Amino acid sequence: MARLGIDKDFLVDYGKLERSVQTRVAEVFGKFEEATHTGLHLEKLNNPKDDRFRTIRIDKFWRGVVLAPETGDTFTLLKVLPHDDAYAWAGRRKASVNALTGCIEIRDSIAIDATLPELARMADRAPRLLFEDVADADLTRLGVDEQTLAFARALTDVIQLEAARAFLPQSQWDALYGLAAGLTPEEVWAELGAAPEREPYDTEDIAAAVERSPGRVVLVDGPDELMEVFRNPFALWKIYLHPAQEQVVRAAFSGSARVTGGPGTGKTVVALHRAHHLAGLAGGPVLVTTFTSTLSASLEAGLRLLAGSDKIRDGIDARHVDQLSHQVFTERHGRPAILRDKEEKEIWRKIVKRLELSFTETFLAEEWRHVVLAQQVTDAAGYLAAKRAGRGRRLGARQKAQLWQAVWEFQEELKRRKVWTHETVCVEATRLLEERADRPYRHVVVDEAQDLHPVQWRLLRAAVAEGPDDVFVAGDTHQRIYSSRVSLRDVGIKVAGRSSRLTINYRTTAEILAWSLGMLRGEPIDDMDGGLDTVAGYRSQVHGRPPELRGFGSQRGELEALAEKVRQWLDAGVAPGEIGIAARSNMLADTAIAVLERAGVRAGSLAKVQEADEVVRAGTMHRMKGLEFRCVAVIGVGEHQLPSSSAVTPVEEDELTNAQDLQRERCLLFVACTRAREQLNVSWHGAPSPFLSGLVR
Template sequence: MPQLAIHKDFLHEFAKLEKPVQNRVTEVFAKFEQATHTGLHLEKITGARDDRFRTIRIDQFWRGVVLAPTSGDTYTLLRVLPHDDAYDWAKRRKASVNTATGGIEIRDVAAIDASLPHMERMAQNTQDRLFAHVKDSDLERLGVDEQTLAFARTLTASFQLDAARGLLPPVQWDVLYGLAAGLSPEQVWQELGAQITGEVDPEDLDAAVERSRDRVLLVEGPAELMAALEHPFDLWRIYLHPVQRAVVEASYRGPARISGGPGTGKTVVALHRAHRLARAGGRVLLTTFTSTLAEALDSSLRLLAETDGAGDSATVLERVRVEHIDRVAHRVFREAHGQPDLLSAQRERRLWEQVIGELGLDLSPAFLAEEWRQVVLSRGVTTADEYLAAKRTGRGRGLSASHRARVWQAVSAFGERSAERGLWTHETIAEEAARLLEARDDKPFDHVVVDEAQDLHPGQWRLLRAAVAEGPDDVFIAGDTHQRIYGPQVSLAEMGIDIRGRSSKLRINYRTTAQILGWSLGLMHGQTVDDMDGGLDSVAGCRSEMRGDEPLLSGFTTWEAELRHLVDTVRGWTETGVLPAEIGVAARSNRAVDQAVSALEDSGLPARALAKGTADGESVAVGTMHRMKGLEFRCLAVVGAGGRQLPAPHSVTPEEEDPGAHARDLLRERSLLFVACTRAREQLYVSWHQAPSPFIEALLDKN
């Protein structure tokens, strides 16, 4: 029976079509099975380079281009274009099967053939060839076919390869890109590992389409077609890179983790993983650090469930609880103890000051609070002997035994005062919730999936470990420690979560242009960042295949001048067709956010502070760098990135008071800027007044 498949490139184009044309496309292909069965509409193309291409009539002006199999039943919709453009597009291209991955490939044969003579003439003038160091046999083993090989041998510079990206089959271009970047054939082979299939029949298009789930969606009937076309921009729902899909579908013997730089699709993997586990009948907790991110996960999960062709979306959603981690802890706590009396930051500081005064200690409240959180709570210390033996990695200031005794005296007194008055913090609530769940034989969940895992503190990890019994697929973790802006350094192994041998990394950025990504990665260059598993993390190899403009950097003498230029920049984006809702503005403080909103509104531009609710879909979204977490915008302006604002003085512990906390605070402030800048998809604008932030100044000095 005929089956329709939809190529990813088609959905990109479908989203840009006018609504009447979209409606007509939906009507035609909803009846595709009957049309192909009766032989209607599909027409051969005279003069086509690939005689498997067909056109299908949408209306008098529009035509669809379909790849029909030589044998088999799978028809792949490639494009919908105006009549003449559709025929021209089809006549220039051929379909083939990649010999390494077995996936389907579409290439512009005419453009490659036309460019080869010119490329060969240019190459004659230089002895340096881009791939002179790579053997033909290695290229062929990596799936590079005869035509692409001939083209590759003419290349003399990497910019030529960049320019050819739209001509060559994507996987073959990825192979050449990796080799040009300095990877060995063996390393490129490892990158292809999730895609390699073994023996491949180059004529079996049905099998090739089935293997191409990163680029092709097999549609099971009109309902699934409608679901795919209803949200054409949300391609993450139906197209996964083979590395992502391998992680989503894997069965693990215990906890597992996916890591990767910004925009590499970690959240997408977490969502698909939670959805898959729920479809298999498991009770799933999908959690993250903040309520805003949890709301976004819930919306995305519902969208993913709607796309699922199995027809059991309601049941799947019932099996998944989406909650941010503090809400999980407070819910468990309230079930046993009722509503807690929470210590605010001000009340907590006053309690530390009271303890210091009573004991006559020469220690600061800030140091004691950090020592309590980073050592005592993090390591589950409950006695003086345990504290004397506890590791204090990263604390910066060494303590003698006598100093430790005084610190423990203060920590013990703080705990006693809190208990006497019935006072709690978010950290102690998480610890108590973990204790309550640990005592239960009937765990509330079969699986836990964690997004933005780098921002959780040890008590929250102990809570999650206690929420699910140890076993296959019990805990799945997605995160990037370079984007840590809340939580402390954590060793998962010490939390009872062993991911050894079950860790994968994503490297391809799907959100940000290479220019924005490269500049943003420079902010983190040379920083020592842990990997939550006893080692160091790295963003090396993180790349984007999208090209765009370099970030714009501007310095001003005053804040008023900076705001005026922000208004001009945002207005310039809107005048080029960017919608206000596609624009974001990030600042370090709430005060700067309010001033930016006022400046935009006074100039007639719609703007809204994220702190006052989610964006309304019609205004420029303005928020603190913290609130940018999990969001993305076509165009983003980062303002107030000056030396007096970033790092924020009130957020950095003085070095003389606590060197360890000082170093962590500086890294956290740097990560904040990194997170904010990587929210931009196409345009990034960064400004400051007076001196730039030292984080930015280091990059300016390099240029």
């Protein structure tokens, strides 16, 4: 029975086809099994570079390009193009099997041959070749075949390699690019996810290579699966794995493990695949969790795309940490009454007044959350002995006694009112789990780990027994947008020796990534395990326009320019849902929506619109976390808006906390800017934010 594979690059192309062509593609390939058995539609090319390429008729104007195996019945749809373009595209290309990974690869063989003579002439005159220090044996070991090797030996500049990305085999180009970026052959080997020991692959068996290529081809069984792919083309494309990611997904760890990486490096994709992999091992229920309901819903949607309706999905529980703590709490005590933020501030305010303290209610609340709760302090002696690293303001014994009295009165007031905070619910849920002989989960997978509070980490630690593959952590402390800081070791999660780092950005262009990283260079950012994290080595292989930076004399002028820019994007063919607007405050985001609507652009709030709604989406920088758009406008990046004064502790109150707050605001801007895939606009009115110092020409 014929089986159809869909090349991941076609999934991106499919979303750009006219609706009528999309419908016709679905009709043709929905009957693909019948067509291949009867010999209909599949046509050979005249004088192709690879006689395994076929075309298939979509309609009078459009043709599909299909890779047909010499043996077996697995066919792969590569392209759908206008008639002449389809024949030209197929006639230039060859399929091959990568000797290192065993996966399918496609190359523009004519372009390689046509470019090589001029490169060779330039190489003869050049003082140095790009890969002159890399031995042929190392290149061959990394999967570089004879044709690509000859091409590589003629390169003199990385710019030539970047220009060749369109026609070289992707996995071989990845290997060369890694070497050009300064990685050793061993580091490139690891990034390509090659097995340390294996039998040689049969480089003539295309059908087997397709089966081994989940990072490039999605295989479908029947028209129902095919239609599911076509309903979610770009979303499905986003859950493919690079070999380096797949290596982390399928690893067996003796305990907890962690993956880190910058924005767009695929940490969430790895987390989802990891959960699916662990559930498929029949190792008990798996919890996939994060810190907000928005991100939890995104994880749930990703799991639906990845797992579909398979039985493995039944073994995965996707929910955010507060949902878990409230469930455990409610099962024993009933639903808790949660103290509102306004009420909490009023309690602290009254305590400050009654005890005549020199501390602000904000300082007291932060001390309670980030020292008392974070370190499980239960009495005055424990508070006197508690570490206050990161709190900044030094306290004498008398001041600590005053603070503990304030904390004690606050906690007593919670008891008197019979109310809880989300943190105290979490503490109680942890106690209940620790009392149990069994634990609810066999494995826990945590995404966006950098923003979880220590009490949440202890809950997750209590939800799974210590053992192989118990907790898997994915995060990036450069993207921390809340004030929680933690040492994983202190909450019982030991990842030493079991950490991996992803460095290739699959979302953002090199120009946007480099500019955004400039905001963080020199910032001492912790790694959640006693050391410092780094942005060194992060890179993107996709190039595009540099970010556009513009200042205005007034907010009105800035927002009118925003409406004009959005209209330009729409006129260029960008879908409304592929445009995102990020602001520091809800008020500015709502104002931008109103301006866009008056300009005739359909727009809506990220907090309200559904993913399927075809509108331009605007929201706070916090709401942008975990999302991505083709085009992003970050607005209101002025000196009086970012950093937000309400989010920064005054330096005279606590110097270190002030520095941490400023760093968090800087990271928030970094997160907003790296949501952009192709185009980024950053604007302000008045003077620019100090975070843009050195980045504005």
